[in-house]
Amino acid sequence: MSDMRIGERLKNGILIENPTFVLMLGMCPTLAVTTSATNGIGMGLSTTVVLTLSNLLISILRNIIPDRVRMPAFIVVVASFVTMVQFLMQGYVPSLYESLGIYIPLIVVNCIILGRAESFASKNPVIPSTFDGLGMGLGFTISLTVLGALRELLGSGQIFKYQILPLADAATGKAGYTPISIFVLAPGAFLVLSVIVAVMNVVRKKMDAKGKPLAAPQGCLTGECEGCAFSNACTGKSQTTEAKA
Amino acid sequence: MKNQLVKDALVLTVITLVAGLALGFVSEITKEPIAKAEAAALAKAYQSVFADASEFEPLEGFDADAATQIGLAAEGNEGDNQITDCQVAKDKDGNDIGYIITVTTHDGYGGDITFSMGVTNEGVMNGYSITSIDETPGLGMKSTEEAFYSQFENIPVGAYTVTKTSPAGENEIEAISGATITSRSVTNGVNAGMAYFEALENAGSGDDADASEESADESTEEEGGESDE
Structure with missing residues (x-):
């Protein structure tokens, strides 16, 4: 029984409720750090560690933390884990720290982590919560790595710093790939992400047809606030949602 | 109701206290590895810009503020930068063979860039090694690649300018395509470090009149080059 639950949580995080491409959560770090596949995997794995540990601890404490102060309590737990990481x-890994440096503190306010704490870990037992964190984290890692690899490939012809496309050399007249630098800049993040989301929409339709629908997007990007974990407390809800309510 | 409030506050306090203790503990056990990693990174940077040296010692009486002022007043330095450290490079017999000057420039495209440059007592710059940088990958980050930094290897002390075309004069550095801001800020930083090196040399021995005259010549040339731009 519990084995099935674990597998289900992992699959849920990686595919059905993939935080980046399906739920549309945590867009700021996604867009900011994915300039290379290495950065994507580094950010993804550090978030996974924090997410798994915070889900574990919050699930243990779920009956102790009073409902009214749950948000500050969650933030303290998450922030402590982030600082430890x-x-x-x-x-121990100064080179990774060097390239992710300023984004690490951002994990604290990553909505995936708070979102999972609020919508899953605070309501479910320890083991499923831990694996929910792990699954979500891996889903996030895979998404960031894919995004980072595509941007790195288009922007510099490399993946994981390994030259995939031979570069053109004007001096010697050698034909080859001319890197499109915009893809490693901020606009490139939006371009690549939008293409991936378009692809995911095709996948979504196929899954719907098969009768195994993916989860609805949750982030603020969709303008649809009903599915959002923070819907009750949010003051910036879209008008259509408010009208419905 | 009142009890509930007290209980909420207590629980939150306990959670915060435990978190604080745990953090203190982790900070304590990682203090040493962090210091070690930083020292190793610095040692590697020093060694890469001064391969001949076997030992580095902090310069006696180094005053960062005074050094920064000298750097800012330097010929060809139009940037905002600080000289943060200076080490004396010694060979294996303990003779002084040059200086490692660490400069932080504040006008990189993505924030501060910190690098260490090695200058020999003969007034030749060995090159620089960047220890902290946050420029755009594929553009400003190319300042850490050989094509750009090799331009600073084995060059005489003087004032350098950035050009967007292929360098015509000896004191010109070819900008990284699409990353003129990074190229300028690094070059300005190098100029600051070089000016500080000259100040050190002049302070160290009185017979450097030739050297300073030479650099004065170079800087006039420099100004001519600049007005062309």
Whole structure:
């Protein structure tokens, strides 16, 4: 029984409720750090660690934390884990710390982490919560790596710093790939993400037809606030949603 | 109701306290590895810009503020930068063979860029090594690649300018295509470091009149080149 639950949570995080491409959560770090596949995987894995640990702890404490102060309590837990990850990374993987440096503190306010704490870990037992965190984290990691790899490939002809496309050399007249630098800049993040989301919409339709629908998007990008975990407390809801309510 | 409030506050306090303790503990056990990693990164940077040296010692009486002022007043330095550290490079017999000057420039495209440059006592710059940078990958990040930094290797101390075409004069550095801001800020930083090196040399020995005259010549040339732009 519990085995099935674990597998289901992992599949849920990676595919059915993939945080980036399906739920549309955590867009800011997604767009900011995915300039290369290495950065994507680094950010994804550090978020996974924080997400798994925070889901575990919040699930343990779910009956102790009073409902009215749950948000500050969640933030304290998440922020502590983030700071620990930061210290450890700085000490043991300085090169990764160097490239992710300023984005690590951003994990604290990553809506995936708070969203999972609020909508899953605070209502479910420890084991499913932990694996929910792990699944969600891996889903996030895969998404960021794919996004990073595509941007790196188009922007510099490399994947994981390994030259995939031979570069053109004007001096020697050698034919080859001319990197499109815009893809490693901010606009490139939006371009690549929009194409991936378009592809995901095709997948979504196919899954709907098969009778195995993907989850509805949750982030603010969709303008649809009903599915959002923060819908009750949010003050910036779209007008259509408010009218319905 | 009142009890509920007290209970909420207590629980939150306990959670915060435990989190604080845990953080303190992790900070304590990672302090040493972090210091080690930083020292290793610095040592590697020093060694890469001064391969001949076997030992580095902090310069005695180094005053970062005074050094920064010298750097800012330097010929060809139009940027906002600071000289943050200076080390004396020694060979294996303990003789002084040059200086490692660490410069932080504040006008990189993505924030501060910190690099260490090695200058020998003969007034030749060995090159620089960037220890902290947050420029755009594929553009400003190319300042960490050989095509750009090799332009600063084995060049005489002087004032350098950035050109967008292929360098015509000896004191011109070819900008990274699409990353003129990064190229300028690094070059300005190098100029600051070089001016500080000259100040050190002049302070160290009185017979450097030739050297400073030479650099004065170079800087006039420099100004001519600049007005062309």
